[in-house]
Amino acid sequence: MQFVRSSYDARTLNKHLIIDHIRFSQGGSSRASLAREVGLSRATVSTIVNELLARGIVREAERVPRRGGRPPIRLEINPGGGFVAGVDIGATHVTLVLADFSGAVLAERREPLNIMDGPEICIRQVDVHLRALLASQGMSLEEIAAFGVGVPGPVSQETGEVIAPPIMPGWEDFPVRNTLQTLWGRPVLVGNDADLGALGEWVYGAGRGATHLAYIKVGSGVGAGFIFNGEIYRGAQGYAGEIGHITLLKDGPLCTCGNRGCLEALAGGAAIARQAQEAVQRGLPTRLDAIQPVERITARDVALAAQMGDLVSQQIVTQAGHYLGIAIANVINLLNPAVLVIGGGVSQMGDLLLEPIRHTARERSLPGAARGVRIVSAVLGMRSSGMGAVAYAITHALHALAE
Ligand SMILES: [Zn+2]
16 A cells, blocks of 8 residues: 655655555565665665664564575564554444554454444444453553554545445444544544455455455445555545445345445345345245244355255355356456455355356456456455454554654
8 A cells, every 4th residue: 555645755755665665565675676666776775774673663584594695684564563453343243453563463353243223332332342352462552553444334534434324324424533533542544344355455365466456345235445556446535346336137126225226235145134034934945944033044044054955045145146246247347457356254155155256257247357357255254354454554553653
């Protein structure tokens, strides 16, 4: 994630470029590679690297013995430089991750939460879980350099407010960033959960080093995040990636956004659960109601029944995969990503869902673009957005330290 502001003087700007290169370069950074790839003189690189070393932001990695001469000294972010926390607020769960500046996870927890309860209740719960997580490590809020927080709706980058979120009633214009900053007394960065999922997979997961990455989060709802040339693409107001609300069926089922036939209303976790409940109520031959009383059937139950050979459940999942595949073919045609990562809770169903997605996505996208894209599952699984929140917080913390 490049951190370039035009208002920086050249030296500060170079410092930020060097930190980003050390963090994200796939081959590892040495003083020589920095000079070559960032386009600075060896003397400038040396001066800046020495300052970053002296301030404990960067350190020299241990030398790996190698035949044929002395290897260059590799530079890395100093993990002991400080700590951050990533918080991923989803529709039904919150994931909290405590990490050091290298992104190594010290502790994490996942707790139930209902986004429909509104901001006051949810934020109180997040606060309780966060303090418990810190206490489990004998740490205090003051030791956290920055917090990254993901929410399942569009977020204004200027104000840190949630804007018109379809699955977040009561959260509209709620100042998430300011509320948490006041509560925790530390810098808080707020982002859309799918954007942070893309970032998490790009920094730590399936999309490392990819110049063009698309991440599709299939949970209760469906969202997408994009990283182009090392930057999250948010669009003008932060709505980019609302793939869940593209229309696939003109007169299809009603969606939470008020429209009909949206992808999310056909293939999100909530839609899968609803289709299963309707199947039971219509008396279709299924064992779904043996798992749960009909009104409590979830997408997870559908996956379970499908794996046990329940044909109705298998059809529901395959159909959802088919719709997701159509939407993903459109993403491939529109954006030509090199890597397309599928993550989120519902994607944990595995091949049952991923096979129809892959098949339909390839069948319905242009052959050249289809050949050029790797469609993969999220390496970080349920933690993509939480780790993206960690990466976001580390970015802020490192660059604030280097100012
Ligand atoms: Zn919709």
